[in-house]
Amino acid sequence: MRGFAAHPAMRVSGSMAVPGDKSISHRALMLSGIAEGVSEVNGFLASEDCLASLAAMRALGVRIERPSEDRVVIHGVGMRGLQGAGGPLDMGNAGTAMRLFTGLLSAQQFDSQLIGDASLMQRPMERVAKPLREMGADVRTRNGTPPVDIGGSRSLHGIDYRMPIASAQVKSAILLAALYASEPTTITAPAASRDHSERMLKSCGVKLISDGLRITVHPPQRLSSQNITVPGDFSSAAFFIVAGLLAAPPQGLLIQNVGLNPTRTGLLEILRRMGGQIEILNARECGAEPVADLRISASRLHGVRVSKSLVSLAIDELPVLFIAAACAQGETWVSGAEELRVKESDRIAAMSAGLTALGVAHTALPDGMRIEGRELGSAFTSGEIDSFGDHRIAMAFAIASLRAAGAIEIRDVANVATSFPGFVPLAQSVGLAIRESIA
Numbered sequence: 001m002r003g004f005a006a007h008p009a010m011r012v013s014g015s016m017a018v019p020g021d022k023s024i025s026h027r028a029l030m031l032s033g034i035a036e037g038v039s040e041v042n043g044f045l046a047s048e049d050c051l052a053s054l055a056a057m058r059a060l061g062v063r064i065e066r067p068s069e070d071r072v073v074i075h076g077v078g079m080r081g082l083q084g085a086g087g088p089l090d091m092g093n094a095g096t097a098m099r100l101f102t103g104l105l106s107a108q109q110f111d112s113q114l115i116g117d118a119s120l121m122q123r124p125m126e127r128v129a130k131p132l133r134e135m136g137a138d139v140r141t142r143n144g145t146p147p148v149d150i151g152g153s154r155s156l157h158g159i160d161y162r163m164p165i166a167s168a169q170v171k172s173a174i175l176l177a178a179l180y181a182s183e184p185t186t187i188t189a190p191a192a193s194r195d196h197s198e199r200m201l202k203s204c205g206v207k208l209i210s211d212g213l214r215i216t217v218h219p220p221q222r223l224s225s226q227n228i229t230v231p232g233d234f235s236s237a238a239f240f241i242v243a244g245l246l247a248a249p250p251q252g253l254l255i256q257n258v259g260l261n262p263t264r265t266g267l268l269e270i271l272r273r274m275g276g277q278i279e280i281l282n283a284r285e286c287g288a289e290p291v292a293d294l295r296i297s298a299s300r301l302h303g304v305r306v307s308k309s310l311v312s313l314a315i316d317e318l319p320v321l322f323i324a325a326a327c328a329q330g331e332t333w334v335s336g337a338e339e340l341r342v343k344e345s346d347r348i349a350a351m352s353a354g355l356t357a358l359g360v361a362h363t364a365l366p367d368g369m370r371i372e373g374r375e376l377g378s379a380f381t382s383g384e385i386d387s388f389g390d391h392r393i394a395m396a397f398a399i400a401s402l403r404a405a406g407a408i409e410i411r412d413v414a415n416v417a418t419s420f421p422g423f424v425p426l427a428q429s430v431g432l433a434i435r436e437s438i439a
């Protein structure tokens with residue numbers, strides 16, 4: 001099994017850029033595949049999750065070229081041009097792919113089956129199946145989890161759906177199905193979640209009206225192709241934002257070309273409230289998405305209370321926030337984050353196990369975590385961590401090594417490639433003492 005050996009490093013400095021955004025890369029493949037004409041995507045994230053989406057689109061009859069690692073050219077087949085895959089579509093570890101494809105495929109003329117790896121086969125799918133069935137789709141799960149069986153040839157109708165959870169995956173699955181419905185569909189969310197689907201659909205010419213937490217999509221005749229430049233993934237940058245803050249002063253880190261969509265950047269607000277010095281430089285638009293460079297200065301952090309309103313804007317960054325909290329003076333308390341329990345692992349349980357192994361005083365809550373931080377000296381002991389096969393747990397504890405008294409060994413890290421290929425060499429290039437090990 002592959003692992004990381006991470007040693008305390010005093011220096012984190014320099015300039016870097018992280019790979020392309022995972023959420024945008026998935027959506028670029030799907031929407032370009034059903035658009036009319038050729039779309040070129042630059043900055044595509046060539047991670048295992050996005051490559052699962054790419055393979056699925058190819059299996060559905062879309063010609064996709066890859067002139068280079070991060071450049072894809074998609075020959076759209078139009079809204080009615082997808083063809084049955086003739087076998088199960090394997091989504092690997094990618095929850096986003098499985099949920100969005102469930103929406104897209106529920107509107108097609110052929111049957112489909114979606115499967116995934118051991119972790120994905122345990123994840124809840126009724127959250128998308130239920131609203132899609134309300135639209136007239138034939139979507140079946142096995143006791144709420146995959147395989148997801150989708151019967152084709154249904155006519156879908158528009159719905160007015162009130163989402164019980166703030167989930168961009170659920171919202172996007174409904175939006176994809178709604179493109180094919182006989183009437184407009186309205187979705188009302190309990191809180192904001194990432195809006196990449198809405199932005200990209202508008203760029204494809206779809207009429208979509210947003211009014212606070214309510215969006216209405218009008219079924220289009222066609223989607224236009226477009227060239228998409230994918231910004232750096234804020235969720236990948238998050239590990240290095242925290243690394244830059246935890247470095248010994250007066251060092252700092254420049255992270256270039258980071259997507260700063262406001263529905264993704266809750267972590268910036270939380271870290272700034274903790275005393276983190278993060279400057280936004282060169283703010284610009286990259287197609288439909290805001291982008292900037294971030295200058296991170298080593299900072300002294302203090303604990304804060306993070307309430308539910310910020311949680312959905314920082315959901316994937318909470319594991320690394322817990323690492324920052326362990327290095328902050330006083331208590332940090334995150335609540336309203338019960339969704340963490342159904343991610344690639346139960347992230348509350350996985351982080352709690354790791355924090356215990358590294359001697360951090362904390363309480364795991366049903367919906368979050370209370371962490372008693374230690375701002376001066378080593379916040380973590382040395383120790384062994386199980387990532388539970390979850391990329392973000394593995395990378396979060398790799399960052400913890402900056403403030404550890406000794407080596408941190410992290411087991412089961414192959415999944416880092418699902419979202420962040422090249423994490424180790426990039427981390428090394430800015431000073432972290434991490435290397436891969438095989439146990």
Ligand code: S3P
Pocket residue numbers: 022023024096166167168169170172193194315316339
């Ligand atoms: C994602 C939405 C989020 C996030 C996931 C990516 C997306 O999930 O955790 O990593 O691309 O739509 P939820 O919609 O379940 O919150």
